[in-house]
Amino acid sequence: MTTPDLRQELQQIQTDPRIDRLVEELIGRVADKWTMLLIEILTENECCRFGELSRACTGISQKMLTQTLRAMERDGLVRRTVYPVVPPKVEYALTDLGHSLGEAFCGVWHWAEAHLAAVEAARSAFDART
Numbered sequence: 001m002t003t004p005d006l007r008q009e010l011q012q013i014q015t016d017p018r019i020d021r022l023v024e025e026l027i028g029r030v031a032d033k034w035t036m037l038l039i040e041i042l043t044e045n046e047c048c049r050f051g052e053l054s055r056a057c058t059g060i061s062q063k064m065l066t067q068t069l070r071a072m073e074r075d076g077l078v079r080r081t082v083y084p085v086v087p088p089k090v091e092y093a094l095t096d097l098g099h100s101l102g103e104a105f106c107g108v109w110h111w112a113e114a115h116l117a118a119v120e121a122a123r124s125a126f127d128a129r130t
Contacts, residue, residue: 034057041057046093050090053069076095
């Protein structure tokens with residue numbers, strides 16, 4: 001399908017404005033590098049405590065980790081489990097919804113792998129011109 005055909009098809013689709021809003025919000029969420037990194041970490045580790053996530057997600061501040069986890073929990077992507085022990089124990093795990101979002105955006109990694117050389121060549125050519 002060519003780009004004009006895709007554009008025409010998208011214009012013909014009558015979408016629910018709530019779906020449009022959700023798509024925009026989710027694109028914003030996954031465009032945030034911390035969310036995607038946390039999805040990747042939780043996919044690899046099944047569940048993690050806050051400190052484990054903090055160490056695995058290099059460069060994230062405690063405040064940003066807390067905010068990102070809360071936003072992910074609110075969207076139903078992460079399940080937060082609090083155990084009634086002293087000291088408190090809290091674990092985070094992806095929900096089925098979180099796993100499915102990770103799978104949906106896994107294509108970006110496949111695309112990057114397939115097109116790495118082309119992107120690097122384009123960047124080198126551009127940089128050589130400037």
